[in-house]
Amino acid sequence: xxxxxxxxxxxxxxxxxxxxxxxxxxxxxxxxxxxxxxxxxxxxxxxxxxxxxxxxxxxxxxxxxxxxxxxxxxxxxxxxxxxxxxxxxxxxxxxxxxxxxxxxxxxxxxxxxxxxxxxxxxxxxxxxxxxxxxxxxxxxxxxxxxxxxxxxxxxxxxxxxxxxxxxxxxxxxxxxxxxxxxxxxxxxxxxxxxxxxxxxxxxxxxxxxxxxxxxxxxxxxxxxxxxxxxxxxxxxxxxxxxxxxxxxxxxxxxxxxxxxxxxxxxxxxxxxxxxxxxxxx
Amino acid sequence: xxxxxxxxxxxxxxxxxxxxxxxxxxxxxxxxxxxxxxxxxxxxxxxxxxxxxxxxxxxxxxxxxxxxxxxxxxxxxxxxxxxxxxxxxxxxxxxxxxxxxxxxxxxxxxxxxxxxxxxxxxxxxxxxxxxxxxxxxxxxxxxxxxxxxxxxxxxxxxxxxxxxxxxxxxxxxxxxxxxxxxxxxxxxxxxxxxxxxxxxxxxxxxxxxxxxxxxxxxxxxxxxxxxxxxxxxxxxxxxxxxxxxxxxxxxxxxxxxxxxxxxxxxxxxxxxxxxxxxxxxxxxxxxxxxxxxxxxxxxxxxxxxxxxxxxxxxxxxxxxxxxxxxxxxxxxxxxxxxxxxxxxxxxxxxxxxxxxxxxx
Numbered sequence: 265x266x267x268x269x270x271x272x273x274x275x276x277x278x279x280x281x282x283x284x285x286x287x288x289x290x291x292x293x294x295x296x297x298x299x300x301x302x303x304x305x306x307x308x309x310x311x312x313x314x315x316x317x318x319x320x321x322x323x324x325x326x327x328x329x330x331x332x333x334x335x336x337x338x339x340x341x342x343x344x345x346x347x348x349x350x351x352x353x354x355x356x357x358x359x360x361x362x363x364x365x366x367x368x369x370x371x372x373x374x375x376x377x378x379x380x381x382x383x384x385x386x387x388x389x390x391x392x393x394x395x396x397x398x399x400x401x402x403x404x405x406x407x408x409x410x411x412x413x414x415x416x417x418x419x420x421x422x423x424x425x426x427x428x429x430x431x432x433x434x435x436x437x438x439x440x441x442x443x444x445x446x447x448x449x450x451x452x453x454x455x456x457x458x459x460x461x462x463x464x465x466x467x468x469x470x471x472x473x474x475x476x477x478x479x480x481x482x483x484x485x486x487x488x489x490x491x492x493x494x495x496x497x498x499x500x501x502x503x504x505x506x507x508x509x510x511x512x513x514x515x516x517x518x519x520x521x522x523x524x525x526x527x528x529x530x531x532x533x534x535x536x537x538x539x540x541x542x543x544x545x
Numbered sequence: 546x547x548x549x550x551x552x553x554x555x556x557x558x559x560x561x562x563x564x565x566x567x568x569x570x571x572x573x574x575x576x577x578x579x580x581x582x583x584x585x586x587x588x589x590x591x592x593x594x595x596x597x598x599x600x601x602x603x604x605x606x607x608x609x610x611x612x613x614x615x616x617x618x619x620x621x622x623x624x625x626x627x628x629x630x631x632x633x634x635x636x637x638x639x640x641x642x643x644x645x646x647x648x649x650x651x652x653x654x655x656x657x658x659x660x661x662x663x664x665x666x667x668x669x670x671x672x673x674x675x676x677x678x679x680x681x682x683x684x685x686x687x688x689x690x691x692x693x694x695x696x697x698x699x700x701x702x703x704x705x706x707x708x709x710x711x712x713x714x715x716x717x718x719x720x721x722x723x724x725x726x727x728x729x730x731x732x733x734x735x736x737x738x739x740x741x742x743x744x745x746x747x748x749x750x751x752x753x754x755x756x757x758x759x760x761x762x763x764x765x766x767x768x769x770x771x772x773x774x775x776x777x778x779x780x781x782x783x784x785x786x787x788x789x790x791x792x793x794x795x796x797x798x799x800x801x802x803x804x805x806x807x808x809x810x811x812x813x814x815x816x817x818x819x820x821x822x823x824x825x826x827x828x829x830x831x832x833x834x835x836x837x838x839x840x841x842x843x844x845x846x847x848x849x850x851x852x853x854x855x856x857x858x859x860x861x862x863x864x865x866x867x868x869x870x871x872x873x874x875x876x877x878x879x880x881x882x883x884x885x886x887x888x889x890x891x892x893x894x895x896x897x898x899x900x901x902x903x904x905x
Binding site for chain 2: 457
């Protein structure tokens with residue numbers, strides 16, 4: 265057994281880290297969200313005006329709703345890609361399992377920015393995709409909606425977060441004892457019944473974890489809209505960024521950020537409860 | 546146990562009729578031959594045990610019948626229908642898995658109901674049959690529990706109920722008792738046997754434990770290295786082992802490498818009359834078939850006798866085992882009723898017909 269002194273010594277660095285770099289900034293942000301800006305200066309005067317603005321100036325609500333729509337689309341798309349992929353790699357890839365797994369992981373090593381610019385190259389008016397469409401005589405003029413649209417944001421974020429969805433689902437599928445699948449068949453279940461009644465419920469914790477990753481990470485993303493979103497693809501994090509930057513309205517920015525934080529935390533606790541409910545270990 | 550009503554002789558075949566036929570089945574995994582040309586029949590209502598060491602192919606044969614593997618060659622037939630081409634979920638066969646394979650996300654009731662529900666049985670019927678099955682294995686009070694909360698023996702019972710509730714024609718049991726401790730195992734053996742007799746369902750039971758096989762089975766199929774060594778009733782296989790391997794695997798024996806000449810077999814200090822042809826021959830003589838002749842009496846006239854020196858005496862309660870040396874190299878095991886310490890050179894006797902000719 266380790267001594268008390270040793271234990272506190274070991275736990276001190278992480279506690280300090282979390283305290284200084286996480287809890288303190290959050291506290292500062294919370295405080296700011298109740299202040300206001302007058303004549304270009306932040307005034308320490310307690311008020312709820314920032315939160316009222318969130319609900320009265322519809323632009324914020326609109327962007328927030330769009331952000332949630334984009335995040336939901338990304339979650340759905342990456343689940344639709346990630347689950348079948350994980351299912352295939354885990355159950356049917358045989359000797360190629362290891363290499364396929366690595367291939368899914370490799371994109372995570374490539375910088376986020378590089379992947380963003382790659383999508384610009386693919387989707388732009390003079391991009392690879394438009395070039396191909398014209399070459400194949402499917403279109404005659406460049407297709408505009410491909411780049412600088414919510415579509416482009418969903419596409420890029422799905423590409424980036426699918427491995428994050430794949431990993432927990434794959435881990436959950438790998439932990440399903442294979443004799444359970446044989447038992448299910450033995451009891452008369454067709455392969456699709458086995459999937460719906462055994463595989464899917466037992467992979468639910470992984471599915472929830474993956475969906476949470478995709479949704480929460482997308483919700484707070486500001487680079488994808490910046491790179492490929494255009495004005496119609498602006499997301500809530502871009503609003504926060506501009507409020508803290510060009511607009512110099514830290515209190516309002518803080519209020520928007522607190523709003524995102526509340527949504528995220530609510531979601532996390534919700535999925536955690538669900539994951540516990542679906543876990544049988 | 547009154548759940549018999551739930552099961553109006555599901556086998557639907559006259560006792561003794563052939564239920565399952567394994568015809569020249571072979572199975573290879575890559576270059577490894579796991580089963581070689583195995584043929585056997587299972588009669589309806591029979592308790593047949595596949596006995597063998599690990600690697601003998603017994604579990605593979607079970608998995609072929611369940612449908613989890615396909616034979617490399619050969620056919621499996623059940624009630625006049627080709628079985629090996631049918632997917633596992635359409636076979637009238639259910640399995641009790643070695644580690645039970647209960648669904649961890651379903652409670653005991655839903656585990657047992659699983660087979661009925663996926664086959665679209667009416668909910669009202671499901672409830673009644675699940676209740677009967679749980680009562681049969683004495684697990685009614687655990688109906689709402691998740692498998693993770695049950696002990697090994699309880700999980701075993703649930704696995705049994707989950708398989709039997711479907712009224713299979715053939716129940717496959719893959720070393721179902723191997724994960725239980727010795728006492729529970731004995732108890733479950735007896736319950737299993739009673740259940741089988743009561744339900745009249747054909748059991749195909751896989752084990753590596755020869756004692757278990759002897760206690761439970763109507764017949765034992767002894768597998769060795771992927772081939773069928775012998776298939777016979779426990780008494781038959783014990784009394785008349787076909788091969789030296791069978792004689793040694795089932796019970797203990799003395800293997801005698803004898804030479805036969807003119808109706809007399811000779812092996813070291815032992816010689817006895819035999820009907821075998823002249824030449825070298827291998828015999829099995831069970832330790833309990835050799836008796837110790839008290840100094841004040843003489844053995845029956847038909848018995849063959851020899852003298853041996855007691856080297857070891859292993860006390861075993863009702864009986865004890867002697868290791869006796871006859872001559873410089875020959876060593877024999879003798880099992881006699883416990884009779885106090887013995888030592889020195891004694892006279893032993895056995896009946897010639899107890900020395901069974903076996904194949905090497």
